[in-house]
Amino acid sequence: MRFSLPIPIPEAIIYEDKLLYVCLANFPIVQGHTVVVWKRSVPDLHLLNRKDYEHLMEVVDAVRTALLKVLKLQKVYLVYMDEAKHVHWHLVPRFNEEGYNVFRHKPKKLTDFSLAAKIKKYLQI
Numbered sequence: 001m002r003f004s005l006p007i008p009i010p011e012a013i014i015y016e017d018k019l020l021y022v023c024l025a026n027f028p029i030v031q032g033h034t035v036v037v038w039k040r041s042v043p044d045l046h047l048l049n050r051k052d053y054e055h056l057m058e059v060v061d062a063v064r065t066a067l068l069k070v071l072k073l074q075k076v077y078l079v080y081m082d083e084a085k086h087v088h089w090h091l092v093p094r095f096n097e098e099g100y101n102v103f104r105h106k107p108k109k110l111t112d113f114s115l116a117a118k119i120k121k122y123l124q125i
Contacts, residue, residue, distance in 0.1 A: 008037075011113035014063070014120055019055060022063050024116055027107035030093055032071050032115060036060050038087035045080065045087055059125060060089050066122035067093055070115070077102070 008023040014034065015022040025033040036059055042048060048056065064076045071093050079090040094102050 009110070009113070012110060012116050014116050015059065015123055015125060019052065020059060022059065024110055024113065025090070025107075026110055028110055029105040029107050030095060030102055032067050032076075032091075032093040032119075034063060034067065034091040034119070036063060036089045036091065042087045043085040044082055048087065056087070056089075060091070062123055062125045063119070064091055065124070066119045067091060069122045070118045071095075 008021060009026060012024040012026070013021060014024070019040070020036060020038050022034060022036045025035050036056070038048070038052075038056060045053065060078060064078065067073065067076050073093050073095065075094040077090075077092040077094060079092055080088075081090070092102060
C-alpha cells in the first residue's frame with residue numbers, strides 16, 4: 001500500500017519556510033493534531049544532512065511547545081512513521097488519557113481552522 005501526504009489546507013497552515021511546512025492535520029485524531037512536513041521528497045530521516053535535520057527538529061520542538069501552551073497540556077506525542085516514504089512528523093496532543101489510547105480515536109475531517117492562528121501566536125521560530 002502506498003501512502004501519500006495530503007495537500008495542506010491554506011487556513012490550516014501554521015508555519016512555512018523554504019524547507020518545510022507545519023499545519024493542522026486534515027483528518028486529526030484529536031484537537032491540535034499537527035503535522036510537520038519536509039517539502040523536498042526525502043524518504044527517511046537518516047537521509048537528511050545534519051543541518052536540515054537540526055532545522056526540522058527545532059521546528060518540531062517549537063511547535064510542540066506552542067501546542068503545550070495553547071492547549072494547556074502536559075504531553076504532546078511526537079510520532080514519526082515512514083509509510084508515506086516522505087519525512088514528516090505527527091504531533092498528537094494527549095488529553096487526560098492513559099498511554100496510547102489517543103491513537104484509538106477515529107480521525108475526523110478538520111472543519112475548524114481557528115486553532116492554527118492561536119498556535120501561530122505562541123510559535124517561536
